[in-house]
Amino acid sequence: MADHLAHRFGERKGRLLRGHNFAEKLLLQNVWWPLFGNFDNLHPEYEIYDWNRKSQFLDFAFLTPYGRFGIECDGFQSHIKEMDREKFSYALNRDTFLTGMGWKMIHFSFDDIQHRPEICRMLLQLVIGPHMLQNAPSSAISISPEEKEVIRFAINLGKPIRPKDLTSQCGINFRTARKRLHSLAEKGILRPIGRGTVTRYYELKPDAWRCLL
Known part of the structure; x- marks a missing residue:
């Protein structure tokens, strides 16, 4: 002052x-x-x-x-x-x-x-x-720009996300959409929802937004 x-x-x-x-x-x-x-x-x-x-x-x-x-x-x-x-x-x-x-x-x-x-x-x-480009990432997990785009979309969607949601939003094919969602699930950012070994939806975990920092 x-x-x-x-x-x-x-x-x-x-x-x-x-x-x-x-x-x-x-x-x-x-x-x-x-x-x-x-x-x-x-x-x-x-x-x-x-x-x-x-x-x-x-x-x-x-x-x-x-x-x-x-x-x-x-x-x-x-x-x-x-x-x-x-x-x-x-x-x-x-x-x-x-x-x-x-x-x-x-x-x-x-x-x-x-x-x-x-x-x-x-x-x-x-x-x-x-x-703040000089800030270190808030997590040791590496998140690609494409995966951050998925996280932003999932936050705005406000409900569990499906591969078909990404295909229409991001203009990518079903296989690529499923691969990005699976990658985020492996990194602990999304939670798979389905029956048995079949995953139908992915749900954002708490504090997933921190990966955007």
Whole structure:
């Protein structure tokens, strides 16, 4: 904070003094620090501009060579209960605009930051982890890009996956689809479901999403 204050002037400095409150500090304490252990490339109360060149401030901006991430702490009272239709529309449009400008926006509720920080850490890692090329894989198991595609598809599918699901989704033949599913089962990421020696479906095991990091 002292370093950022020393390099800011005018409203950018005033915003940091006024806007960095309990929720933002709690996010650093409960979510960011346990996950990263440093504040490198993290900027509090970061100024951005909307499509009308109107100045706005993100709670945090994580600026890296592999992507720009906007992180917001949303309290129910200030962001929902006291928000009128115009402010609600603007908030959605702003996020869409920033997405178009290359930002990846991440929102956490104050209740989760305070009472369920492990959920916030998991989601933050899921979003930022794949972009952190210098990070070691979370598992010693080698997962190919094609297998990661299968895992993402299985997560979005929301039910046990079959080889025929992959053939239509990925444009591959039945034998290749079955081979990829079998490989993920051997690596302990999928659980075969069937009768006897015949496998009909594959089910994602808990924490399979970690293989995407």
